[in-house]
Amino acid sequence: EAGVAQSPRYKIIEKRQSVAFWCNPISGHATLYWYQQILGQGPKLLIQFQNNGVVDDSQLPKDRFSAERLKGVDSTLKIQPAKLEDSAVYLCASSPLDSDEQFFGPGTRLTVL
Amino acid sequence: GNSVTQMEGPVTLSEEAFLTINCTYTATGYPSLFWYVQYPGEGLQLLLKATKADDKGSNKGFEATYRKETTSFHLEKGSVQVSDSAVYFCALNALGYSSASKIIFGSGTRLSIRP
Numbered sequence: 001e002a003g004v005a006q007s008p009r010y011k012i013i014e015k016r017q018s019v020a021f022w023c024n025p026i027s028g029h030a031t032l033y034w035y036q037q038i039l040g041q042g043p044k045l046l047i048q049f050q051n052n053g054v055v056d057d058s059q060l061p062k063d064r065f066s067a068e069r070l071k072g073v074d075s076t077l078k079i080q081p082a083k084l085e086d087s088a089v090y091l092c093a094s095s096p097l098d099s100d101e102q103f104f105g106p107g108t109r110l111t112v113l
Numbered sequence: 114g115n116s117v118t119q120m121e122g123p124v125t126l127s128e129e130a131f132l133t134i135n136c137t138y139t140a141t142g143y144p145s146l147f148w149y150v151q152y153p154g155e156g157l158q159l160l161l162k163a164t165k166a167d168d169k170g171s172n173k174g175f176e177a178t179y180r181k182e183t184t185s186f187h188l189e190k191g192s193v194q195v196s197d198s199a200v201y202f203c204a205l206n207a208l209g210y211s212s213a214s215k216i217i218f219g220s221g222t223r224l225s226i227r228p
Binding site: 003004033040041042043044045048056091093100101102103104105106107 | 117145149154155156157158159162164202204206215216218219220221
């Protein structure tokens, strides 16, 4: 079974630029999560989708971050414009309905200069 | 609110030493508890979990027991190997299987094993 796929793996941009990350969850998983993991910290949930609807986006900085999951499968997370403090690893995870286990992708490491 | 506190690292041990990584939690209700592991260059993987008080999760020689009375979920292994070098995250899911459930992670403990 293929795992959660993310791209790109690494991205370096300058502040005020825009960036987008892509995630393809495990086939059949209804729930998709985006996390931000700052160096030395645990992952922090940014947004949770169930199918193509948003379940929780309370910690998403909506002035600069946006995410969508069209057709309830893959998802994109965008930052526009980026700030220095956005430097982090962005993790995507998915889980089946009615499961408390999440499966994580390898992450995208973002460096904002 | 819900939170997880785990011992700070880095933790450095010699091969075959006994390992304990402490984790305590604060939560309303009866959360599920997890240990996730992140090997160098890889994504987070579920190591073990426990869903109710006194449950013991185990995997790859690691164990952790859900202690409601002390709100703890300490990770232990009797004899560590170099291949266990990784970052370990304690986590909880306070809302179970509901569609709104989400995992709250501790800050992680980096473990390094010397040959």
